[in-house]
Structure formats: C-alpha cells, structure tokens
Amino acid sequence: MLELDTVTAGYDRRAPxxxxxxxxxxxxxxxGLLGPSGCGxxxxxxxxxxxxxxxxxxxxxxxxEVRAWRHRAPREQRxxxxxxxxxxxxxxxxxxxxADLIAEPLRATGRRAxxxxxxxxxxxxxxxxxxxxxxxxxxxxxxxxxxACLARALVLRPRWLICDxxxxxxxxxxxxxxxxxxxxxxAETGAGLLAVGHDRVLLRRWCDRTVDWKECLPVGRxx
Amino acid sequence: xxxxxxxxxRLWSSAATVGVLLLAVLLVPPLVQxxxxxxxxxxxxxPPSWEHPFGTDDLGRDLLLRCVYGLRISLxxxxxxxxxxxxxxxxxxxxxxxxxxxxxRTLMRxxxxxxxxxxxxxxxFVVALFRPGVWPVIAxxxxxxxxxxxRIVRSEVLSLRTxxxxxxxxxxxxxxxxxxxxxxxPAVLPQAGLAAVLMVPHAMWHESALSFLGLGLPSHQASxxxxxxxxxxxxxTGHWWPxxxxxxxxxxxxxxxxxxAGVWRDRLNPRxxxxxxx
Amino acid sequence: xxxxxxxxxxxxxxxxxxxxxxALLSVRGLTVRFRLRGGRxxxxxxxxxxxxxxxxxxALVGESGCGxxxxxxxxLGLLPGNAETSGTALLAGASTDAxxxxxxxxxxxxxxxxxxxxTLARTVRGRRVGLVPxxxxxxxxxxxxxxxxxxxxxxxxxxxxRRARREAAEAAAGRAAFPAGxxxxxxxxxxxxxxxxxxxxxxxxxxxxxxxxxxxxxxxxRDLVDRTVGELRRHVDxxxxxxxxxxxxxxxxxxADRVAVMYAGRIxxxxxxxxxxxxxxxxxxxxxxxxxxxxERRFTPIPGMPPELSDLPEGxxxxxxxxxxxxxxxxxxxxxxxxxxxxxxxxxx
Numbered sequence: 001m002l003e004l005d006t007v008t009a010g011y012d013r014r015a016p017x018x019x020x021x022x023x024x025x026x027x028x029x030x031x032g033l034l035g036p037s038g039c040g041x042x043x044x045x046x047x048x049x050x051x052x053x054x055x056x057x058x059x060x061x062x063x064x065e066v067r068a069w070r071h072r073a074p075r076e077q078r079x080x081x082x083x084x085x086x087x088x089x090x091x092x093x094x095x096x097x098x099a100d101l102i103a104e105p106l107r108a109t110g111r112r113a114x115x116x117x118x119x120x121x122x123x124x125x126x127x128x129x130x131x132x133x134x135x136x137x138x139x140x141x142x143x144x145x146x147x148a149c150l151a152r153a154l155v156l157r158p159r160w161l162i163c164d165x166x167x168x169x170x171x172x173x174x175x176x177x178x179x180x181x182x183x184x185x186x187a188e189t190g191a192g193l194l195a196v197g198h199d200r201v202l203l204r205r206w207c208d209r210t211v212d213w214k215e216c217l218p219v220g221r222x223x
Numbered sequence: 224x225x226x227x228x229x230x231x232x233r234l235w236s237s238a239a240t241v242g243v244l245l246l247a248v249l250l251v252p253p254l255v256q257x258x259x260x261x262x263x264x265x266x267x268x269x270p271p272s273w274e275h276p277f278g279t280d281d282l283g284r285d286l287l288l289r290c291v292y293g294l295r296i297s298l299x300x301x302x303x304x305x306x307x308x309x310x311x312x313x314x315x316x317x318x319x320x321x322x323x324x325x326x327x328r329t330l331m332r333x334x335x336x337x338x339x340x341x342x343x344x345x346x347x348f349v350v351a352l353f354r355p356g357v358w359p360v361i362a363x364x365x366x367x368x369x370x371x372x373x374r375i376v377r378s379e380v381l382s383l384r385t386x387x388x389x390x391x392x393x394x395x396x397x398x399x400x401x402x403x404x405x406x407x408x409p410a411v412l413p414q415a416g417l418a419a420v421l422m423v424p425h426a427m428w429h430e431s432a433l434s435f436l437g438l439g440l441p442s443h444q445a446s447x448x449x450x451x452x453x454x455x456x457x458x459x460t461g462h463w464w465p466x467x468x469x470x471x472x473x474x475x476x477x478x479x480x481x482x483x484a485g486v487w488r489d490r491l492n493p494r495x496x497x498x499x500x501x
Numbered sequence: 502x503x504x505x506x507x508x509x510x511x512x513x514x515x516x517x518x519x520x521x522x523x524a525l526l527s528v529r530g531l532t533v534r535f536r537l538r539g540g541r542x543x544x545x546x547x548x549x550x551x552x553x554x555x556x557x558x559x560a561l562v563g564e565s566g567c568g569x570x571x572x573x574x575x576x577l578g579l580l581p582g583n584a585e586t587s588g589t590a591l592l593a594g595a596s597t598d599a600x601x602x603x604x605x606x607x608x609x610x611x612x613x614x615x616x617x618x619x620t621l622a623r624t625v626r627g628r629r630v631g632l633v634p635x636x637x638x639x640x641x642x643x644x645x646x647x648x649x650x651x652x653x654x655x656x657x658x659x660x661x662x663r664r665a666r667r668e669a670a671e672a673a674a675g676r677a678a679f680p681a682g683x684x685x686x687x688x689x690x691x692x693x694x695x696x697x698x699x700x701x702x703x704x705x706x707x708x709x710x711x712x713x714x715x716x717x718x719x720x721x722x723r724d725l726v727d728r729t730v731g732e733l734r735r736h737v738d739x740x741x742x743x744x745x746x747x748x749x750x751x752x753x754x755x756x757a758d759r760v761a762v763m764y765a766g767r768i769x770x771x772x773x774x775x776x777x778x779x780x781x782x783x784x785x786x787x788x789x790x791x792x793x794x795x796x797e798r799r800f801t802p803i804p805g806m807p808p809e810l811s812d813l814p815e816g817x818x819x820x821x822x823x824x825x826x827x828x829x830x831x832x833x834x835x836x837x838x839x840x841x842x843x844x845x846x847x848x849x850x
Contacts, residue, residue, distance in 0.1 A: 037693060037722045051390045071399040079396045091387040093406050105395030127806060141566035144806065152391065169719060171564040171748040172794035177802035198722035201751075205796035 001026060002048060002160055002192060006218075007057030009043050016055055017043050021216045023194075025160070027062075030186065030193035032203030035213030042086075044216070045164045045196045049083045062159065075109065082153035086165035088145035092137045098148040099133040105156050122151040126181045143174035150178055154185050161186070163195045167202070179206050237482030244476055248295035257288055260443065268462050278464040280450075281457050286468055292445040294472050300357065300446075301427035304364035308426075309419035311365070312372025317411065319373070320380025321403035331377070334370050342367045346429060347438055355441045360433060364426045372418045379411045420484045424477035431473060447473050524552035525711050525742040526576075530588035531614070533568070533575050537583070543811045545571040547766045549588070550836075555710060558734070558743040560757035560774070562750060562791070564807055568766040569746045573715050576613050576744075577630065578621040590614050592629060592711065627658050631709035633733070635716040637700035641688040647674070647699045648684040651706065658707040669706075677702035678732055694725045701732065712736060712743045718752045730756045750795060754778045762788040765808055765818035771839040784845040787819045817843065 002025040010016030018040035025031045035041040046052035047059060053069035060066070061077060068074070085091040092101055102122060103115040123133060126147040137145050146166065153161065161182065167175040183206075186193060197203050203210045263283035271278045277286035319330040337345070346363040353359035383389065384407065392402050427447070433439035434448025442449055447469045454465030531549040534542050546568045553559050561569045574580050576590055590613040611625065626632070634640040642650055651670035655661055661669045671681060679698040688696060697717065704712060714733060718726040726749065734756045737743045747753055753760060757774040762785060770777075770785035783789050790803035805822040808814065817823070820830035825844040834843045 036724065046390070049390075049394055051394060070393050071402075075396045078394060081394065083391065083394045085387040085391070087387065091391050093388045093392075093410075095409055104392065105397075108392065108395055108397035108401055129806070141564075143565055149391070152395065156395065169565070172750055172791055173564060173803045175802075176794040176796075176800050179800070180802060199796075200723065202796040205800055 001060065001062060002194065003058070003060040004044065004048055005058040005060065007044065007047055007054045007059070009040075009047050009052060009054040009057075013055055018217065020057070020218045023048075023211065023216050025192045025194050027159075027192055028186070028190045029209075030195065030207040032207035032210035033194060033196045033213065033216070034198065034200055034203055034210055035196075037198060039213050041196050041213050042164050045083075045162050045194065048160075048194060049081045049162050050078050051083070079105065079109065079156045080158055081160045081162060082156065082158035084146070084150050084153045084161070084163045084166045086168050088142055088149050088169070089137065091149050092145055094137050097134055097136055098128065098140065098145075101137075101148050102133075102151045102155055105152060109156065118155050122154060125154075125184065126151045127177055143170050146170060146174070146178065147181075150181060157189060159189075159191050161191055161193045163193065163197075165197050166195070168197065168199075175202070233482050234486045237479045237486070240475060240479035241483065244294065244298075244472075244479070247291055248298055251288075251291045252295065255288070257285070260284065260445075268457060268465075270462075271464055277468045278462075280453065280465045281462075286450075286465060289445040289450060290447075290468050290472055293447045293450050293469060294476075296357065296440065296444065296446040297427045297430055297448070297473075298423075298476070300361050300364065300430040301423040301425075304361045304368065304426040304429075305419050305422040307361070307365040308368035308422060309372050309415055312369035312418075313376050313408075313411070313415045315369065316373040316376025317380055317403065317408055320377040320384065321399070321407050323384075327377075330373075334373050337367075338370050342429075343432065346433060347436070350433060350438050355439070357440065360430055360439050363433065364429045367429070368422055368426060372415060372422075375418055376411050376415055379414055380407050383407055383410055417484055417487055420480060420487065424480050427473065427476065523554055524591075525555045525593050526553040526744070527591045528552070528576075528588070529590075531572065531575065531590055532587045533571050533580065534585045535581075535583055536585065537811070541811050544766050544813055545584075545810055546575065549763075549768050551761055551768065551771060553711070553742045553744055555742050556737060556740045557758045558737045558745055558756050559759050559761060560745045560747060560753035561761045561763060561768075562747055562753050563763035564791075565748060566810070567763045567807065568810065569763050570715060572763075573713055573744070573746050576713065577626060577632065578613065578616065578618060586614050588614060592625070627654070627704075627709065628707040629709050629711065631704035631707060631712045633701050633704045633712060633714035633717050635719060637693075637696040640700045640703075641696065643688055646685050646687055647679070647691070647702075650699075651684070651702060654703050654706045673702045673706045674699075676705050676736075693721060694728060697721070697725070697729055698732070705736070710741055712741050713746075714743060715746045716748070717745070718747060718749050726752055727755065750792065762791070765813060766810055767818065767841065768836075769819070769841045771836075782846075784840045784847075785819075785842050786823050786825050786844070786846060789846055790822075817841075 004021065004023045006020045006022055008016050008019040008021075010018070021040070021044055023031070023033065023044070033041050033044070043052060047054050050059070050066060050069050050073045058065055061080060064077070066073065066077060093104075096104065099119055103119055106112060106115045106118060119133070123130070128144065128147050128151065132140060132144055140148075146169075150166070163182065167178060170178070182193065185191065193207070195203055195207055200210070261284060263279075266279050266283040267281050269275055269279040269283075275285050275287065277290055280286055280289065315330050315334070319327040346367050349363035349366050350359045353362075389402055389406060392406055397405070430439055430446060431448030431451065434446050435452045437452065439448055440446045442453070450469035451466060451473075454469070458466045528549055528551050531546055533546040535545055536542055549572060551559060561572065563569050571580070575584075575586050580586065591610045592613055594610050611620070611629075613621070613625065616625065641647070648670055651673055652666045655666045655669045655673070659669065671684070674681060674684060677698045679695065679702050683691065683695060688699070691699060712733070717733065718729055721729060730752050733743060733745065737756070743756075745753065745756060754774065760770075760772055760774050760777045761768045762770045762783065764787050770783055770788045772783060777783050777788070778792075783792060787803070793799040794802050803822055808818050808821070814820070816831040816833050817826070820826040823830070825846070827844065829843045834841045
C-alpha cells in the first residue's frame with residue numbers, strides 16, 4: 001500500500017500549497033490523479049516519492065511509515081519508488097550519455113556490475129536503440145530523452161512508480177509507447193502506479209481508476 | 224550573435240596574442256641567456272632603437288629584456304594566484320550550496336567578513352606579515368580573490384540543486400556526497416574555469432598595484448609593477464618609454480584574455496545549444 | 502455569395518489549386534539544412550509546399566523533432582547561422598487586397614526566405630506576422646506591467662500618437678480577451694491562461710494578418726487548451742490566417758481548417774480537417790498511425806522511432822515503420838492529391 005494521509009505540504013510553512021490531502025494506492029493498482037495545473041498535485045507526487053518533506057501528515061509505504069525524506073530517507077525506501085518527471089530536459093544530467101543516465105542509479109547504489117545486463121533488457125523495452133544510448137541529452141529529441149528517463153526510473157525495479165505529467169510534452173505515438181512500456185513493466189512485476197496529469201481522456205484509458213484532486217482534499221476546503 | 228563564425232577574428236587575435244606572450248616568457252630567458260639586471264650607466268635612458276627596441280632604463284638596462292622578465296613574474300603570480308583562489312572558492316561555494324543549512328550560513332558569513340575589508344588593504348596586510356618575495360604576493364592576491372568565485376559557484380549550485388535531475392538522482396539512491404561530486408560540481412566547473420581565466424589579468428594588476436606601492440616584490444626584481452614604479456622619476460624628465468612598454472604589457476594580456484573568455488562564455492551559453500535542437 | 506459559402510469555396514480551392522490565388526502565405530519548396538561540425542548535414546525541412554488563406558487555420562502537426570518548429574523559425578528568419586534555406590515563402594503585401602490580388606502576383610509581396618534581417622525586423626515581424634509564443638511567461642518582460650509592455654509595443658509598431666496609446670493598448674488587450682482589470686499586473690501575477698492572452702495581445706497589436714502560433718498549448722491543462730484554442734479560432738474567423746504548429750492533435754482538431762502532417766522534415770499529407778479527423782480519416786499510414794495512438798482511439802504507438810534527420814533514407818522515410826511498405830517504397834513518393842505515399846490507405850470502413 002502507498003498511503004498518503006492528511007498531508008499538508010508546500011514551500012512556505014505559512015502558506016502551504018494544499019492542506020490535508022489523502023490518497024491510497026493498493027499494491028499493483030494504477031491510480032490516475034487529475035487536477036488543473038498549479039493545484040499542488042505535483043507536490044503531492046513529490047511527497048509520495050520521498051522527495052519533498054510534508055509540513056504535516058503521514059506517508060506509509062508498504063506498512064512502514066516514512067519518517068525521513070530525500071537523502072535522509074533509508075536508501076531501500078527511496079529506491080522502492082521510481083519517478084518520471086514532466087520535462088525530460090531538466091530531469092536529465094546534460095553531461096551523461098543516455099546509457100550512463102539509465103545506469104546511474106545502479107552505480108549510485110553500488111550495483112555497477114548489473115548495469116550492462118539491465119541496460120540490455122531495458123533499452124528495447126522503452127524503445128531505445130544502441131546508437132541512441134551513446135548520445136548525450138542535447139543530441140536526442142524530447143521523446144527519446146523521456147524514454148531514457150523512464151528506463152532510469154525502472155532500472156532498480158521499484159515496487160511503485162510515480163509519473164508526474166510524464167507525457168505532457170510528447171506526441172500521441174510516443175505517449176502511447178511510454179504508457180505501453182510502463183504497463184509491460186507493471187504486468188511483469190506487479191508494481192503500483194500513481195500517474196499525475198491533467199489529461200482526463202489519457203488517464204481514464206491508462207489507469208484502473210482516476211481520482212479528482214478535489215476528492216483528495218477534505219470536504220469544504222479549497223486549496 | 225550565435226554564429227560561431229563571427230567569433231573567429233576575436234578568437235584568433237586573442238589566442239595569437241596570448242600565444243606570443245607565453246612563448247616570449249617561456250623561451251626568451253632560457254634561450255638568450257642575457258642578464259636582465261646588467262647595469263650599464265653609459266647607456267642609460269636611451270630611446271627605442273634597433274639595438275634596444277624598448278629603449279633602456281635609468282640604469283642602462285635593456286627594457287625589452289626586463290619587460291619579458293617582468294611579464295614572466297607577473298604572469299606566474301597571476302596564474303598561480305588565480306588557480307589557488309579558484310580551487311578555494313569553488314570548494315567553499317560548492318560546499319555551501321550543496322550542503323546548505325548551518326554549513327552554508329557559516330561559510331557565507333566568512334565570505335562576508337573577508338569582503339567587508341577593502342581588497343587592497345587586506346592584500347597589504349597579508350604581504351606585510353612576510354618578507355618581500357613572490358610567494359607572499361601570490362598568497363595576498365589569492366586570499367582576496369576567492370570570494371567572488373565562492374559566491375558564483377554557490378549561487379550556481381543553489382539553482383542546480385532544485386532541478387529535477389537532482390531529484391531523480393536522490394530517488395535513484397544517490398548519497399548527498401555523490402550528488403555534489405557527480406552531478407553538481409561538474410556542472411559548475413565551466414563557470415569556475417571562466418572565473419579563473421578572467422581572474423588572471425585581475426591578479427596581475429593586483430601584483431602591479433602592490434609592487435607600485437613598494438609592498439610587493441623586491442624592487443630589483445623585474446615585475447611589471449616594479450618597472451612602472453621605477454620609471455616614475457624618468458617620466459617626469461620626459462622619458463616616456465620606461466613607463467609606456469610595461470604599461471602596454473599589462474593591458475595587452477588583459478584584453479587578450481578577456482577576448483578568449485568572451486568566446487568561452489558564449490560557448491557556455493545554453494541558448495546556442497537549444498537552437499541546434501530540432 | 503454569403504461569407505460562409507465563400508469560406509468553404511476558398512478552403513476547397515486552397516486544397517486543389519496549384520497556387521491559391523488569394524493566399525496570404527504561399528510556401529513552395531521550403532528546404533532547411535543545418536551544417537554541423539565534421540561536415541554532417543541535417544535535413545530539417547525538405548520541399549515543404551503549402552498555402553494559407555486569410556480566415557483559414559492550417560495546423561502543422563508531427564512528432565517533436567520532425568522539423569515543424571524549424572519551419573516556423575525559417576518563416577520568421579530566426580534560424581541560427583549554420584542553417585541554409587532555399588525555396589520561397591511569399592507573404593502577401595500589406596496593402597494587397599486579398600480578394601483581388603494573390604500573393605504570387607502581388608507586387609509588394611515579400612519572400613520571407615530572401616528578405617534581409619532589416620526588412621524582417623522592421624516590416625515583417627509583429628507588423629505582418631504576429632508570433633504567439635510557446636511559453637508566454639518567458640515571452641513577457643518580468644519587471645514591467647502588461648500595460649507598459651502593450652503600450653511600448655504600440656509605440657514600436659504603429660503610428661498611434663502618444664495620447665491614444667493607452668487606448669490602443671486597452672483595445673489590443675480586449676481583442677485578446679485579456680481583462681482590463683489585470684493590465685497593471687506584472688507577468689508573475691498572472692495565471693497561465695492570462696499570460697497566454699497577454700502574449701496573444703502583444704502578437705495582435707501590429708494587426709498582422711498572419712498569425713504564427715508555435716506550440717501554444719504545451720503544458721497547459723485541458724480547459725486552458727480549449728480556451729486558448731477557442732480564442733485563436735476567433736482571430737481566424739475575424740479574417741486572419743493562422744499557422745498553428747503543434748503536436749497536440751486534439752487542439753488541432755478543434756481549430757484547424759486544414760491539417761499538414763510532417764514526418765522527417767517533409768509534409769506527407771495535407772488534408773481538410775473534417776476529413777482528416779472525421780470518419781474518412783487520413784490516407785498516409787503515418788498520419789493514420791499518429792491518430793490511432795490517441796487515447797480516445799486505439800492507444801497503440803507506431804512501432805519504432807522516426808529516422809535521424811542527419812541520416813535519411815533514399816526512399817520513403819516512413820517505410821521502415823510502415824505496415825504497408827513494399828519494395829516500391831525504396832523510391833521517394835511524390836505527393837499526389839495531398840498525400841506523399843505509394844500505398845495510401847482507403848477511406849475507413
């Protein structure tokens with residue numbers, strides 16, 4: 001289970017982006033979180049990925065309450081959640097080749113030896129060819145870079161996947177290809193998914209269920 | 224503006240100037256084996272001629288030779304001081320930016336404290352602690368020059384730290400140290416390198432200022448600052464060349480290095496890259 | 502002849518005629534090449550042909566990296582120095598009456614590809630071609646109010662006397678549906694939708710008859726996309742021509758009269774929007790695949806990835822991904838009836 005329980009979060013304690021948001025994703029389930037831009041759904045996604053410490057509220061991941069965030073969180077907990085962001089350009093270190101970008105989490109966790117094998121398995125799964133893997137981010141298109149970012153999120157085999165507007169910048173065919181890659185991974189591993197976005201048609205088609213941002217907030221409260 | 228071709232003339236003239244000056248200071252002293260200190264009072268204050276292209280000074284020493292030696296000392300001081308200042312500044316700035324919190328506050332107060340004392344005064348204080356020589360001057364220039372680099376690097380690191388690629392690294396299990404060393408530091412090195420190159424002429428001017436005030440290198444040693452200092456009395460008697468040539472040699476590398484740094488800065492400019500992205 | 506009839510007729514003509522008589526913009530053989538280090542070349546746009554009439558919206562759609570943004574930059578003369586362009590892009594003259602004189606025949610028509618930077622800066626950008634930018638927030642100056650920026654643009658682009666500038670700025674804001682009450686705000690105080698309208702208002706000040714919108718809906722949420730697109734449509738209905746560059750097929754469906762599909766730098770299909778999105782559907786297999794990838798349709802990606810623009814095949818660039826490809830596809834298909842394909846698909850059953 002991934003449980004977000006009455007979470008209040010933001011970038012200024014006096015004026016949080018939202019108060020008391022709750023959302024639960026069951027193991028293996030895919031949930032689409034719908035909301036207009038600027039409502040705070042991306043901040044909630046960052047909380048769920050242990051990347052943003054909430055002002056109050058609880059995050060329970062597979063039965064364990066999360067008590068530390070970012071670098072301070074235990075590595076096992078952090079790497080149990082894979083994240084894909086909206087803009088591949090800013091989410092990729094411009095100095096790394098796509099192959100290094102995908103393998104970076106393995107290197108960071110001392111599992112360098114697995115890099116070649118995982119790369120060989122993941123690259124075709126996300127539709128990347130060997131010549132693309134040798135390139136740097138500025139030499140590939142947004143769609144190709146986002147494919148690499150998805151592979152990076154999957155390389156440590158996370159039990160949870162969080163996709164924050166993963167396809168907002170992409171064309172229809174690349175969108176369908178990335179969603180298919182995510183679903184293939186989930187079918188193999190049984191991982192749960194939280195997909196955040198504003199495209200109702202897309203999330204309805206993609207996910208088991210969709211939740212409106214308003215439904216996450218306590219009744220009578222506006223963000 | 225973004226066209227690399229428009230850089231060509233600037234790049235070549237600057238590179239050629241720097242190249243000729245470097246060759247001169249590296250090759251002339253070991254090859255010609257003349258004593259730049261050789262006094263010949265029968266030939267004092269001769270105007271520029273074929274024999275002495277830069278003329279001679281009030282002790283009859285060849286000014287071209289002394290200028291080359293002076294430039295050598297000044298460049299050495301400038302390069303070493305800029306290198307030391309950049310390493311210190313980058314380390315402090317990166318630590319403050321990447322670690323944040325308590326470390327950041329302490330380091331930045333230190334930077335403020337150093338900045339609150341006028342540059343030259345602090346420099347004079349440092350040289351005054353030691354006997355005159357090359358190393359005290361380098362230390363003095365380095366101590367006063369790492370501050371701006373520390374600020375530049377810190378602000379760069381701060382802006383990079385909130386980028387999603389850092390989030391992605393954290394989510395991928397990277398430690399704080401790994402994020403700093405593998406993702407943040409490489410991103411600021413080009414900026415720090417640019418700051419270092421721009422600092423070289425600045426450090427040379429600083430050395431000259433200290434020497435001109437009589438606080439830098441021993442006055443018999445030919446540095447550009449000392450040459451200008453020694454030439455003061457001659458200038459009053461209408462002998463312009465002992466002042467002009469060392470002065471030009473101070474300005475020329477400054478312009479050339481600024482030209483090179485300008486080209487470098489435009490290369491760093493991300494706009495050029497994005498325009499090529501289709 | 503009433504206005505609606507006229508529009509339909511014009512749209513039909515534009516599809517069939519060799520060079521539409523009343524085209525606002527007439528592009529023929531537009532080709533852009535980039536020279537890269539090491540002698541490599543990138544064929545960003547190849548032989549693009551299209552016309553755009555007043556009161557018409559042409560949507561240029563395709564995947565990111567297919568060359569559509571380069572095409573827009575070429576029309577505005579905003580390509581980097583290592584780009585080489587050829588072909589013509591005739592923009593109808595400012596004083597030309599579209600009903601009587603065509604762009605091709607107009608004596609004061611401007612070839613955007615041949616014009617020098619001075620001409621483009623002084624007489625074209627803003628005055629005859631308005632640009633609706635991709636990220637309005639980045640397009641506005643953060644330290645000045647919307648009113649100040651509008652008035653400055655009025656001063657730069659029009660001969661409106663000083664006293665009337667305030668009024669002209671407010672009128673421009675009104676045309677873009679920017680609320681007058683927000684004129685004294687700074688860009689960071691505006692929501693995404695209002696920033697988009699402010700940028701559109703700036704684009705409308707010069708009263709350009711041709712609008713060029715480069716991915717105006719990227720990153721906006723669906724409601725805002727609908728509103729932005731609706732407003733763009735309104736400007737088209739007022740008689741402007743709109744070249745909409747987008748990867749968002751849903752947005753294109755809402756606003757376009759005609760759709761041009763770009764693949765690997767070439768326009769592979771040019772079709773009326775109602776046919777393209779309607780039951781008949783596109784005829785080029787790539788266009789059909791792109792449409793079928795939509796979540797409201799089959800949600801199936803086109804297999805493979807687009808080819809490198811620096812390494813295009815001799816024949817049809819889509820053949821390696823195409824289910825209908827045969828040996829014939831090793832030769833390049835010439836566009837016929839708006840479709841560049843050896844084996845175009847029939848109308849859908």
